[in-house]
Amino acid sequence: MKQTVIALALLGLGISAAQAQEVIKIGHVGPLTGNIAHLGKDNENGAKLAVEEYNAKGIKIGGKAVKFELIGEDDAADPKTGTTVAQRLVDAGVKGVVGHLNSGTTIPASRIYDQAGIPVITPSATNPKLTQQGYKAVFRTIANDVQQGAVIGKYSAQKLGKKVAIIDDRTAYGQGLADEVDKGVKAGGGQVVAREFTNNQATDFMAILTKIKATNPDVIVYSGMDAQGGPMLKQLKQLGINAKWITGDGGCTGEIIKLAGDAINANTYCTQAGLPLDQMPGGKDFKERFKKKFGADVQIYAPYAYDAAAAIIEAMKKANSSDPAKYLAALKSSNFKGVTGVVAFDDKGDIKAGSVTVYQFENGAWKALKN
Amino acid sequence: MQTLLQQIVNGLVVGSVYAVVALGYTMVYGILGLINFAHGEVLMVGALVALSAITFFQSVLPDLHPIAYFVMGLLVAMPVCMAVGYTIERTAYRRLRNAPRLAPLITAIGVSFLLQTLAMIIWGRNYHSFPQLIQTAPIEIVAGVFMTPVQMTTVGVSAAMMIGLVILVTRTNMGRAMRATAENHRVASLMGVDTNRIIALTFIIGSALAAVAGVMIASNYGVAHYSMGFLPGLKAFTAAVLGGIGNLAGAMVGGIVLGLVEAIGAGYIETWTGGWLNSSYQDIFAFLILGIVLIFRPTGLLGERVADRA
Numbered sequence: 001m002k003q004t005v006i007a008l009a010l011l012g013l014g015i016s017a018a019q020a021q022e023v024i025k026i027g028h029v030g031p032l033t034g035n036i037a038h039l040g041k042d043n044e045n046g047a048k049l050a051v052e053e054y055n056a057k058g059i060k061i062g063g064k065a066v067k068f069e070l071i072g073e074d075d076a077a078d079p080k081t082g083t084t085v086a087q088r089l090v091d092a093g094v095k096g097v098v099g100h101l102n103s104g105t106t107i108p109a110s111r112i113y114d115q116a117g118i119p120v121i122t123p124s125a126t127n128p129k130l131t132q133q134g135y136k137a138v139f140r141t142i143a144n145d146v147q148q149g150a151v152i153g154k155y156s157a158q159k160l161g162k163k164v165a166i167i168d169d170r171t172a173y174g175q176g177l178a179d180e181v182d183k184g185v186k187a188g189g190g191q192v193v194a195r196e197f198t199n200n201q202a203t204d205f206m207a208i209l210t211k212i213k214a215t216n217p218d219v220i221v222y223s224g225m226d227a228q229g230g231p232m233l234k235q236l237k238q239l240g241i242n243a244k245w246i247t248g249d250g251g252c253t254g255e256i257i258k259l260a261g262d263a264i265n266a267n268t269y270c271t272q273a274g275l276p277l278d279q280m281p282g283g284k285d286f287k288e289r290f291k292k293k294f295g296a297d298v299q300i301y302a303p304y305a306y307d308a309a310a311a312i313i314e315a316m317k318k319a320n321s322s323d324p325a326k327y328l329a330a331l332k333s334s335n336f337k338g339v340t341g342v343v344a345f346d347d348k349g350d351i352k353a354g355s356v357t358v359y360q361f362e363n364g365a366w367k368a369l370k371n
Numbered sequence: 372m373q374t375l376l377q378q379i380v381n382g383l384v385v386g387s388v389y390a391v392v393a394l395g396y397t398m399v400y401g402i403l404g405l406i407n408f409a410h411g412e413v414l415m416v417g418a419l420v421a422l423s424a425i426t427f428f429q430s431v432l433p434d435l436h437p438i439a440y441f442v443m444g445l446l447v448a449m450p451v452c453m454a455v456g457y458t459i460e461r462t463a464y465r466r467l468r469n470a471p472r473l474a475p476l477i478t479a480i481g482v483s484f485l486l487q488t489l490a491m492i493i494w495g496r497n498y499h500s501f502p503q504l505i506q507t508a509p510i511e512i513v514a515g516v517f518m519t520p521v522q523m524t525t526v527g528v529s530a531a532m533m534i535g536l537v538i539l540v541t542r543t544n545m546g547r548a549m550r551a552t553a554e555n556h557r558v559a560s561l562m563g564v565d566t567n568r569i570i571a572l573t574f575i576i577g578s579a580l581a582a583v584a585g586v587m588i589a590s591n592y593g594v595a596h597y598s599m600g601f602l603p604g605l606k607a608f609t610a611a612v613l614g615g616i617g618n619l620a621g622a623m624v625g626g627i628v629l630g631l632v633e634a635i636g637a638g639y640i641e642t643w644t645g646g647w648l649n650s651s652y653q654d655i656f657a658f659l660i661l662g663i664v665l666i667f668r669p670t671g672l673l674g675e676r677v678a679d680r681a
C-alpha cells in the first residue's frame with residue numbers, strides 16, 4: 001500500500017515536471033542516405049543548431065517553459081519515401097516541419113502536411129510549383145526558380161549586354177526558368193533577340209547556334225542541365241561565337257567544367273539560389289557556431305535550415321502558442337533578421353528577400369561575384 | 372547567305388554520321404528483313420570502349436601524338452563492336468530466323484535495353500568527357516563559315532567507309548554472296564553460299580561501321596554516355612527508311628538528306644512560318660518530310676527493290 005502511494009506521488013511529480021517544461025516536437029526531413037546524404041545531414045544540423053540555441057535561451061510559451069525537440073527523418077531523396085516519413089512525423093505529433101531538401105520530395109509531402117494542418121518550411125527546394133499548389137502552410141527560406149530566372153535575365157541585360165538569346169531544353173525546369181529569364185531581360189531593359197529550343201537528349205546544337213549567331217547576341221542564356229551545357233560551350237567555340245554565356249543552377253556544377261574542356265572561360269557565368277556563406281549577414285558567426293557544435297563545415301543550405309527552424313519558433317513565441325492553427329498567422333507575418341537575411345514571406349509562402357548569386361568561371365572553378 | 376552555308380555544313384556533318392549508322396540498319400534489313408534496333412547501342416559501346424582504351428593508352432604510353440591515341444581507340448573499339456555484333460546475331464537472332472517477324476523485332480528491342488544497362492553498370496551513370504584528340508579549333512572555310520578539323524575528319528571518314536562498303540558489296544566475291552543471300556537466302560545456300568556465315572559477316576561489318584560512327588560522334592561533341600546511342604540510332608533508322616531501307620545508296624542519300632533537313636529546318640522553320648513554329652519542332656519537320664516522301668514513294672527515295680519484301 002505504501003509503495004503504491006509512493007509510486008503515485010512519483011507519477012504526480014513526473015506529471016507536474018512535464019507541465020513545468022512542455023516538450024514541443026519539430027520535424028526535419030532530408031536525405032540522410034544516398035548520394036546527397038551529406039547535404040541532408042547539413043540541413044539537419046542547421047535546424048538542430050537553431051533548436052538547441054533557442055532551448056538554451058529558455059523560451060516560455062503560454063506561460064510555461066518549453067523545450068523544443070528536433071525529430072530527424074530520412075527521405076533518401078525519394079518522393080515515395082518522402083511521403084511515408086511525412087506521415088510518420090504527422091503521427092508523431094510534430095508542430096512544424098523543416099524540409100524536405102529536394103523539390104521532388106517536398107511537393108508530394110506538402111500535401112500530407114497540409115491535410116494535417118502542420119506548417120512546413122523548406123530550406124532548399126526551389127521549384128516554383130511547391131508554393132503554387134494553394135496550400136496555406138507551405139513556406140521556403142530560399143529563392144525559387146522564378147526569382148532565379150529574373151536575376152539571370154536582369155543580370156544578363158544590365159551587366160553582360162543588351163542583346164540576349166535564350167535556349168531551353170523543354171523540360172519543366174528548363175522551360176519554366178527560361179520564361180522567367182525572358183521576363184527578366186525585358187524588365188532589365190534588354191532585348192530578347194532569339195528564343196531557341198532543344199531537348200534533354202540532344203548533343204548537337206550547331207543548327208540553333210548558327211541561327212543565333214546570325215542575330216549577333218551579346219549574351220546566350222542556357223536553361224538546362226550541365227550534361228548539355230558542356231558540349232554547347234564547345235560548339236559555340238567551334239562556330240566562332242564570342243558572346244557571353246550564362247546558365248542556371250542546373251549547369252552551375254563541377255561536372256560542366258570537365259565536360260566543356262577548354263571551351264569554358266571568363267565569359268562563362270552561372271547562378272545559384274542563395275548566398276555564399278561569407279556574404280550572409282550572419283554568415284561568419286554562424287560558421288563558427290556550426291563548426292564548434294558539429295565539428296564540420298557548412299555544406300550549402302544549413303543556414304537556410306537554421307532560419308526555417310527559427311521562423312517556426314519565433315512564430316510560436318509571437319502567437320504564444322505551439323498549436324499550428326494558432327501560430328500559423330504569426331508565421332505568415334514573420335519578419336526577423338535571420339542568418340541568411342530578413343526572413344519574411346510573401347502571400348504564397350516564398351521568401352521576400354530571396355537572393356541569388358551569380359558565379360563567374362575563373363582559374364578552373366566557379367567564383368561567386370559580389371551582388 | 373553565310374548562315375545558310377553554315378547550316379548546310381552543319382547538316383552535312385550530322386548527315387554523314389547518320390548515313391554511316393543507317394548503312395548498318397539497311398544491310399541487316401536487306402539480308403534478313405529485320406530491323407536491328409540494337410544497332411544504336413553498338414555505336415554507344417564503340418564510343419565507351421574507345422574512351423576506356425584511350426584513357427588506358429594515355430596512362431601507359433604517354434607522349435604519343437594525339438592522333439595515335441585516336442587511332443588506337445578506334446582499333447580497339449572496332450573489334451570489340453564486331454564481337455558484340457556477332458554475339459548478338461549468334462545468340463539472339465539466329466534462333467529466331469524462321470520465327471514470325473515480330474519475335475526478332477521485340478528481341479532487338481530487348482537486346483538494346485540489355486546493352487544500355489550493361490554499359491550503365493560498367494561505365495556508370497555519369498557523362499564522361501571524351502578526349503578531343505583531333506583539333507577542334509574552327510577553321511574559316513568561306514567568309515563567316517566555320518568547320519573544325521574533327522568535323523572534316525567525320526565527313527571524310529564517313530565518305531571513305533561508304534565508298535569502301537560499296538566496293539565490298541559490288542566488286543568482291545563476298546559482296547556477291549551477300550547480294551545473293553539478300554535476294555533469296557534459300558536459293559543462295561543451294562548455290563553453295565554459306566548463308567549463316569554471310570549473315571554473321573553482315574552484322575560484323577555493320578557493327579564495325581557503328582563503332583567508327585560512335586567514336587566520331589564522341590570526339591565531335593566531347594561527351595560519351597551510356598544512353599548516347601539512342602538518338603543517333605533512331606535518326607539513322609529514319610534515314611534508312613527515308614532513303615529506302617535495304618538499299619545501300621538509299622541509306623547514304625537518306626542520311627545526308629535527313630541531316631540537311633534538320634539543320635535547315637531548325638534554322639528557318641521560324642522564319643518560314645512567321646514565328647508560328649519554332650526550333651522545338653525541328654524533329655517534327657524532319658518526320659513530316661519522311662511522311663510526305665513515304666506517301667508518294669512508299670519504298671523510300673531509292674528503295675525500289677524492297678517492294679516485294681515489305
